[in-house]
Amino acid sequence: xxxxxxxxATIHKQFNAALKRAKSRQAVLNAYWKHKxxxxxxxxxxxxxxxxxxxxxxxxxxxx
Numbered sequence: 001x002x003x004x005x006x007x008x009a010t011i012h013k014q015f016n017a018a019l020k021r022a023k024s025r026q027a028v029l030n031a032y033w034k035h036k037x038x039x040x041x042x043x044x045x046x047x048x049x050x051x052x053x054x055x056x057x058x059x060x061x062x063x064x
Contacts, residue, residue, distance in 0.1 A: 004046045011038045 018031035 004042070007042055008039075011035060011042065014038075 012035075015031060015035040018034070019028060022028045022031055
């Protein structure tokens with residue numbers, strides 16, 4: 001979980017740096033879209049890992 005948090009912090013840091021560097025409206029939008037795509041990829045991977053963990057624990061519990 002800490003790995004996910006540190007990765008989110010890293011992409012937010014990159015996004016904020018890109019916003020400060022942006023000299024045009026289009027550059028701001030490009031930074032946002034890139035950041036959004038990174039965020040979605042990261043979240044998808046994170047949720048996949050969590051679901052695998054849930055399934056692993058669930059498989060150890062007997063059906064009633």
